[in-house]
Amino acid sequence: MSLQTLEQSLIDGIQAAADETELESMRVSALGKKGALSERMKTLADMTPDERKVAGAELNALKEKLTQAIAAKKAGLQAKSLEARLATEKVDVTLPARPETQGSIHPVSQVWEEIVQIWGDLGFSVAEGPHIENDFYNFTALNMPAEHPARQEHDTFYFHPKGDGTRMLLRTHTSPVQIRTMLEQKPPIRIIAPGRTFRSDSDQTHTPMFHQIEGLVIDEETHLGHLKWALAEFCKAFFEIDDVKMRFRASHFPFTEPSMEVDINCSWEGGQVKIGQGTSWLEILGSGMVHPNVIKAGGLDPDRYQGFAFGMGLDRIAMLKYGIPDLRAFFEADLRWLRHYGFRALHIPTLAGGLSS
Numbered sequence: 601m602s603l604q605t606l607e608q609s610l611i612d613g614i615q616a617a618a619d620e621t622e623l624e625s626m627r628v629s630a631l632g633k634k635g636a637l638s639e640r641m642k643t644l645a646d647m648t649p650d651e652r653k654v655a656g657a658e659l660n661a662l663k664e665k666l667t668q669a670i671a672a673k674k675a676g677l678q679a680k681s682l683e684a685r686l687a688t689e690k691v692d693v694t695l696p697a698r699p700e701t702q703g704s705i706h707p708v709s710q711v712w713e714e715i716v717q718i719w720g721d722l723g724f725s726v727a728e729g730p731h732i733e734n735d736f737y738n739f740t741a742l743n744m745p746a747e748h749p750a751r752q753e754h755d756t757f758y759f760h761p762k763g764d765g766t767r768m769l770l771r772t773h774t775s776p777v778q779i780r781t782m783l784e785q786k787p788p789i790r791i792i793a794p795g796r797t798f799r800s801d802s803d804q805t806h807t808p809m810f811h812q813i814e815g816l817v818i819d820e821e822t823h824l825g826h827l828k829w830a831l832a833e834f835c836k837a838f839f840e841i842d843d844v845k846m847r848f849r850a851s852h853f854p855f856t857e858p859s860m861e862v863d864i865n866c867s868w869e870g871g872q873v874k875i876g877q878g879t880s881w882l883e884i885l886g887s888g889m890v891h892p893n894v895i896k897a898g899g900l901d902p903d904r905y906q907g908f909a910f911g912m913g914l915d916r917i918a919m920l921k922y923g924i925p926d927l928r929a930f931f932e933a934d935l936r937w938l939r940h941y942g943f944r945a946l947h948i949p950t951l952a953g954g955l956s957s
């Protein structure tokens with residue numbers, strides 16, 4: 601076979617390859633160790649030096665040609681298969697989320713998010729503190745010195761005493777975040793602190809772990825009117841009704857003076873609680889003007905700074921808003937309960953888009 605015929609047949613073979621596998625076997629049979637070209641190379645040994653010079657150059661040129669032809673064919677095949685994939689593997693990004701999506705958002709997470717949205721809109725940022733606290737932040741700095749009787753109301757979970765006799769504890773409320781924030785930030789301060797809290801207590805309306813939201817405002821001119829207005833704004837937004845009747849009842853907390861508990865108006869028709877109507881009242885939070893001793897413990901001058909604070913039970917207002925009867929079910933991880941009371945995973949509460957819709 602002349603070299604030209606061989607070249608033609610190899611080039612034809614390369615061109616005819618239908619896919620990359622066929623092309624690869626063509627490459628092996630042309631340029632491989634036992635391929636056509638290698639066979640030809642062997643014949644060089646029997647030639648005279650002059651013949652070999654000419655034939656060797658021809659064979660090298662052919663090798664170069666074939667290598668290029670294979671590379672070009674390979675690129676062509678790859679482009680073609682990419683095009684074919686792009687044509688068949690289409691994703692329609694306008695399709696709705698698959699209806700069989702599993703999982704839902706727990707009412708606590710939902711309400712947590714709703715509350716952050718509402719206070720965020722009022723200019724509050726979110727602050728955090730540890731679950732494991734020491735005595736100073738949870739009690740002493742909040743105007744509850746060692747023998748203060750209010751400590752007993754807290755049913756505190758204590759850890760074993762440390763070497764120096766002090767005991768760490770699980771925070772009984774989110775109020776320690778007030779102190780941590782005052783020590784870290786300069787006024788004006790406007791924060792909320794949602795989080796877990798712990799008390800040794802368990803029945804239909806109490807669980808050993810529950811959630812609270814603390815609120816704190818500190819600056820030079822804040823008064824009780826601001827507190828009432830802010831809480832009223834919150835209730836309207838949270839319960840998604842235009843008019844919420846609220847009752848501010850005198851109360852006592854060591855860390856606020858004066859102190860008030862806030863009730864909202866509701867009805868209990870047919871065993872279902874409805875907010876904003878009827879003749880009943882439900883307590884939803886504790887609040888008051890921050891006690892001067894607390895401001896001092898937060899490292900600030902009480903003659904210059906004052907403000908208000910409040911604390912709400914997050915689980916409790918979730919029960920009220922969404923008509924959930926038993927608190928304990930919140931933490932039992934029962935799938936049937938979660939499917940019933942849970943929220944769609946892709947619904948993110950915003951004031952503009954609607955909190956719970």
Ligand code: PHE
Nearest residue numbers: 773775853886887909910911
């Ligand atoms: N920490 C109080 C509680 O757990 C609630 C509260 C917070 C009251 C802030 C007043 C001000 O009951």
